[in-house]
Amino acid sequence: MHKYWLVMNPNDIEKRVNEMASQGWHLKKFTWIRFTFEQDEPGSYIYRHDELERFGSTYEDEYLDFLKSSGIEQVDRSGNFVFFRKPAYEGPFELYSDKKTKISNLSKKITLLSLILLLNLFFGIIGLISISGGQHTDMLKLLLNSTNILIVMLLVGPILKLMRVRKILKKELDVFSD
Template structure:
């Protein structure tokens, strides 16, 4: 079964994948928008995500070998975003990433989304301002510029969620332990 979700907030996606697993749908493959699930035993696995370095750090193979030796299976990888799973009867597991690293990854996503939003906003506003000064309205240009404004609104929602998650992590950051 295929489901479609945009990977913006990795923590929401991880929660959703685990909810699907509790219903018996186990993650098999994914891309940044498409998730493929296969039927399995409900609640048999716990899924976690991690974001590896973009172009493969020197320690990446060692890290993946360590996880494998710990009984953690790599499900799939899309770019630097990886999902792992471990049998639920082995108990809960966490992939350790310090809060500073998580904040840094979220800041990168926020910058990318903000750039996309500002670009669409600029194109949409400039396009809309020129349309109404003409004698006849060009409906194709109008619809394209309105689409840019809709993209701004739709991408602002995940942007605000990411900012909230980053703010919470910053608030929880303990400089003496992280």
């Protein structure tokens, strides 16, 4: 079975993957938008995600070997986003990425999505202004520029949600000084 989810907030995706596992659908592989599941015993695994440094940092192999020696299986990797699982009968497990790294990863996503939002807003507004000046409306240009504005509207919610998650992590960082 395939599911299509856009990976904006990794915590939401992790929650969805674990909900699927509780129904007997276990993650087999994924890309940034397509998740492939296979049928198995419901609730037999618990899934966690982590975001590794890009382009293989010096500690990455050691970290992955440590997880493997702890009985944690790497399911699949797409870019720096990795899913791990462990049998549910062994109890819950956590991957402890430090809060500074999580905040940095969220900031990078927010920056990228904000840039995409601003470019679409710019081109959408400029395009709509140029169309409104003439007597004859070019429907293709109107459709393309309206699509830019639609993309802007669709990105606002996820960006705000990521900003809230980052703000919570920053507060926790200040309180617990991670």
